[in-house]
Amino acid sequence: MVVIGAFAVPAVIVVKLPFVPDGIKALACIGAMAGCLVYAIKNFCILMELDILFATLHCYNTARACFTLPRSFSAQSVRRRISRFGRPCIPTALVPQPQILRYKSSAPMTIYSSGIEKLMAVYSVELLDQEQYRLIVSSAKANARALKGAKKHRFLDRAQRSAPLHQVIVIAIFADRVEEQLRAGLSDIVGKGGGDGSETAALPCVVDLERRSCTFDSMRLPYVGFGYPVKNRGIRLIRRYLFGGRFPYAASPQTLPPIVGLEPEQTLWRFWRELRDEPDSNNRKTIKRFKKMQHGDMTVEDGYLYLKWQDHGIGVPVKLHTDARTVEVGAIDQWLYPKANKIAKSTVESIKDMIDERFAAEGCAVTYTIDT
Secondary structure, eight states, rough: OHHHHHHHHHHHHHHOTTOHHOOOOOOOHHHHHHHHHHHHTTTHHHHHHHHHHHHHHHHTTTTSSSSETTOOHHHHHHHHHHHHHEOOOOOSOOOOSSSSEEEEEOOOOOOOOSSSEEEEEEEEEEOOHHHHHHHHHHHHHHHHHHHTTSSOSSSOOHHHHHHHOEEEEEEEEEEEEEOOOHHHHHHHHHHHOOOOOOSSSEEEEETTTTTEEEEOOOOOOOOOOOSOHHHHHHHHHHHHHHHHOOOOOOTTTOOOOOOOOOOOOOOHHHHHHHHHHHHHHEEEEEEEHHHHHOOOOOOTTTTEEEEEETTEEEEEEEEEETTTTTEEEEEOOOOSSSOOOOOOOOHHHHHHHHHHHHHHHHTTTEEEEEEO
16 A cells, blocks of 8 residues: 555646646556556565554454453353354264354355365353363364354355365353463463464353453464455454444453564665665675686585586585485576576586585485476
C-alpha cells in the first residue's frame, strides 16, 4: 500500500487541480500506473519479503498466550452454537468420547486441496490434569482420522483430485478446574503435535471455567496468496463459536515471546535499506573473493564450495558426510563470477576432476546431486 500510495497520491493531486488540462491529467495517471508497475517488477523480491514480514508481524500481534473469556461467556450457549455446526457424527469407541462431534467438508476453490474438512469435538471434565489432557487429545485425533475423507466432492479437476486432503479439528475442553502443574505450562503444551498447520491441524482449546480463561495456539500462519492454512480456519472457528466472533484483545495482555530475528525497534526504512543493500553486499563479497584467488584455488565455506577456474569462478552447495567419508556437491552448470553464464561441458568435466582429486586426497568420495 505504501508503494501504491507513493505513485497514486501525486496523480490524484494533479487530477484534482482545476487549472490542469485534461490531457496532462490523463498522462499523469498513465505515468503513475506505469511507474508503479516498473517499480514493482524491479523490486519484486524485496516487496515479497516485506509482504511476508508484515503478514508474520500481523499474525504475531493478533496472537495471545491466553485469552480472557468475555463476561457474556456461557458454556451452555457455546455448546448450543457448536451443535449447529456441520453434521453430527458418531464418535469412535475410544475413551473418553466427545460429548459433541461435528463434521463439515467443503469443496476446494483452488488446486491446493482435494477437500477442506473441519471438525469440532467438545469434552467436559471436572479436573483437567496432564494425563486426562493427553487422553482427550488422543481421542479427538482418533475421531479425526476415522472421519478423514468421509465426504467425497464431485466435479473436481485433475489437479484438485491429486492434491492432499486438508483437515482441521478444534478440540474444545471445558474444565471446571485445571491442575496447577498443567496450568503453569498450558500455553506451551497446547501448541505441540498439532500437525503442520498448512494441510493438517489439531487445535486443543482449554476453557478454564475457574479462572475464566481460554488457552489455545492462536498464532496464525502468514497467508501470502497460496493455499489458505487450515490452522487459520481452526482459529476462525474458535473465534466464532467460543468468542462470538471477536477476540477480547484489550482484556488479554499476555502476548507471545518475541519473534527471533525481528527487532521491534527496527524501523521500516532501516529494514528496507538492509534488504535492498544485501544483494549488493553479497555481490561485492563474491567479487573480492574471486579476485584474490588463483586458477585452481578451492575453498569450502558456509556450506558452499568456491573454485577459481582461469578468469571465472563457481560457487555450489556442498555437504560433508564425515562418518560416511563422502562429499555431496551440487550442480555445476553456471559460473558465479564474473557473471552468470553456462559452463561448457568439457570445462565441467575438468572442474569435477579437480574436485574429485582434492577430496580424494582427504579420503572422501564425491557424489554430484545433479550431473550436467
